[in-house]
Amino acid sequence: MQLYNSYTRQKETFEPITPGYVGLYVCGPTVNGESHLGHARPYITFDVVHRWLRHLGYRVRYVRNITDAGHFEENDRTDNDRIGEKAKLEKLEPMELVHKYTGIFHRLMAAFNNLEPSIEPTATGHITEQIAMIEKIIAEGYAYEVNGSVYFDVKKYAAHHPYGTLSGRILDDLLETTRELEGQDEKREKVDFALWKAAPPQHIQRWPSPWGEGFPGWHIECSAMSAKYLGDRFDIHGGGMDLLFPHHESEIAQSTIAHGCAPVKYWMHNNMITINGRKMGRSYGNIIKLTELFSGNHSLLEQPYHPMVVRFYILQTHYRSTLDFSNEALQGSERALKRLWEAYEALKGLTPGPSPKERGEMDEEIERRCAEMTEFMNDDFNTAKVIANLFELAPIINGLKGGQLPEGAVSGKTLTLLQETFRIFLEDILGLQAIHAGDDNEALSKVLAVLIDIRKEAKLRKDWATSDAIRDKLLGAGIQLKDGKDGTVTYTIEKA
Template sequence: MRTHRFGESHLGHARPFITFDVLYRYLLHLGYRVRYVRNITDAGHFEEEGRDAEDKIAKGALLEKLEPMELVQKYTNLFHWAMEQFNNLQPSIEPTATGHIVEQIEMIKKIIDDGFAYEANGSVYFDVKKYSEQHHYGILSGRVIEDQLETTRELDNQDEKRNKVDFALWKKAPPEHLMRWPSPWGDGFPGWHIECSAMSGKYLGKQFDIHGGGMDLQFPHHECEIAQSTVAHGDMMARYWVHNNMITINGKKMGKSYGNVIRLTDLFAGTHPLLEKAYSPMTIRFFILQTHYRSTLDFSNEALQAAEKGLARLWSAFETLQKLEYAGNGSPINDELDKQVREFCDDCAAAMSDDISTARVLANLFELAPIVNSLRGGQIKMHELSESTFALLKTTWQTFLVDILGMRSEETADTGKLDGVLQLLIDIRKEAKGRKDYATSDKIRNQLQAIGIQLKDEKDGTVSYAID
């Protein structure tokens, strides 16, 4: 998976981070040994489809009065902080493009030696038309070269290329370009696509199982990766390509021109003009996982607030279930209910194996939540479930909500205060009942129930739990 590091991560970046964390978790759950490589492309980045040789890191460093690598480190630290907030697992390897310049140069030399790249004025370009005579360029996106020639914009340095569709493997560094390295073709820096191919080839081999990324990278980035890797290594590179779809904001594509690019720091703090409030990392994670990763996901305050409530319902049910212990009394089980619970639990695994359908997993948990709360409240008796089904129920919530979907508690500093207030109300109600002041006792119970907190009197005292 590729990680851009020339700016602070925003809401659109959150989706692939979370999507591929869940895939990583699920593969580990299935018992696979997984090498998860998440590379950081920190070698400057010119816009191949924009101004010639623009060094974004150098430009940002000048604006912030930092050394280029100091800026890289700043945003890398912010990226790692965001990953921790989302409860993402650390990758097995996290290589950087600047740490693998030698590998990139060697890969470019191999492509030139094989006749599929050429040097022009200190830059090196991949010959797409020659490649297409022997291979399928556009295998992922379905694009053909003729269509690409018609839609290619007139850009700087196009006259260096044999064909407009050729892409840069190495670019000559102009005098003002701060990030530069020596090469057989002169001082320069790597192209956009070669970095990922060189790093994945080193750590995953000539061919590996899964390559992930956003759908916006399918063309040209992933098509170019396939082409250069096929020449250099003799293989298509990855056996499976997994692309997550985009996030829109109130139905619009995210973009600076729309003023709707929401940085993660703004999202967590609620400081962007489009936000009605702050949203926690777990709310964002839950929101993203409620929709299949290949579907477009539209962000809105209403959708985020619905996700916040949905997460609260499921997490409350999970905590409730953790406190329950099986206590069958030998009475006959409710076969229909027992079967229903097992089906919902079993379908969680089936959903994950069906193209990582996290939305279906969450739908199953929402079906199970009222059953869990009814077990706690006594509306469903424990003996109505078999002991094995109850064990499966507990295991399912832990496995899928926590271990695979990666949700965790978001207790804040105010949690203890709120618990204290709730306990005070329980004590006041107990004193009122002791005085036979049932009006006050019932008022406390009813008003708590109205906001989703159920009180239940048991022999050991009064307990509270959330209700749907």
């Protein structure tokens, strides 16, 4: 399998550090607010990576953190609320926020049908590990303490180690161009980053440390927790491209000092979701929360979009390309997914033709397209090409079902391959699910059978008014009847 390593900026053959096992770490959410559309991308992207690695037979330990330490705020409440000014219950309780947004996050992940990570460690649950790591870095001489805060000495690090390789930074440029920010006078250099921050008196989240009460810096949690659960050196670290600098660059530096080796063998970064060509982000004011996307409740949205439509829309594009949001694009994905899924359902109902014919051209095409899907996934997780091939196969399935292709056009063996391949790629790898309601309601299917029967009788009488009324009114209720060529009628039910 080939994957693109952001560190070397080229595709490389994947060889796990420990044969048969893969350590995968992905930067998780900061649970101080609701996830938006942009956040959906890494979690879906790396869910597919996780699924594919498992499919290849690797035993994967997938670690995705929950960042629940740092700066928190909600509406007018912040973690800087002065202790004396408000009653306890009026003040922000960080764990209350963390609980709320972690719950929302988990529900969103489930809606996307993302498999759960193996471990979901929280930053607050690993304060001691982070402190221990900082102590090690100080002992090695690459960090210094100022007024209860600890900073990493980037200049010294860069003198002895390659720095900036991942993000393409040159230290001298950074020293010149890094902006002047408040409260940075403690640092020796502007490029230094905090390992530990002393907590001002009004800061609620605080832990004791060798340097006084405070809280961990932004980057250290990922390094401490990935090392704890995956080892000092592990296989794949994923996240959004916007984390390249300074987050991942800092992770490399601090881990290299603390553990004596570069922490990650393969770095993977997904590209951004844009809206009108611009990255979705708080500062641009163009955020669409996922809950809004699913409900349609947002001024930019023309309609609600099902989580599976969003998942499909994301997977139709290669993960390293930007992906532009628009209603038109989402609606296109919705129609496309419906068509593909209905072909899949039709495929499940197909049985081999009467005379198992000899292998024909169609058998060869199907075999080739099925085999290609594995190649596409092995080539840096090219889900876009996998989906294209599924669409290439859909007309064959529909043709067999609809009678445009003769019954024996495909051999039984090939049909089985096709069924198996669709199931594996659509469900197991892409992680897609039906977006219309299942046909599992016995009472409803009986009712529909009655209506279909009445309509059939009406058609025999050429009572078009009645037959069309049944068809149109059901459609209005979200139930679409589909007349087969041989008189059979199938239907799909919109999920409420």
